[in-house]
Amino acid sequence: MTAVTAAQRSVPAPFLSKTYQLVDDHSTDDVVSWNEEGTAFVVWKTAEFAKDLLPQYFKHNNFSSFIRQLNTYVSFTLTKTHLLSI
Template sequence: MDGGASGGGGGPAPFLLKTYEMVDDSSTDAIVSWSGSRKSFVVWNPPEFARLLLPSYFKHNNFSSFIRQLNTYEIREINWTLDFPDNWTL
């Protein structure tokens, strides 16, 4: 997986930078976007997120691996129900 929890060097880990870039890209808002508060992000369409976005930013298309990596940085899922998309808090 890209970018370990320690991050090395003085700046943010590559995983965090790539995730921020992916979420912040307004052209992907139908798939993933910031919440209204911008303190969390929402994966609106997990299958499309895995199929289209993950391989563009990371060396895999495995949504579960992405979630595990988020958990490494203590980024947790919030407000999850069957009727609500995957929502991750920073």
């Protein structure tokens, strides 16, 4: 038996599944939600997102730490468009 890493399994990394759950929760759509097309997600209220939602899923409340992980996993570009509606 050889060890199997998360990357080798077809299971998404914890960061990705947590982020999905976080975004997909409709009760917090005023803070973060999918865009109209469902192709991306939008953080509408960064302060609330960081302070209230991040600690529910992660061991921190820093927006920048979340972005660091996002960059690691999905080379996601958080453009101004995504944040303009805050």
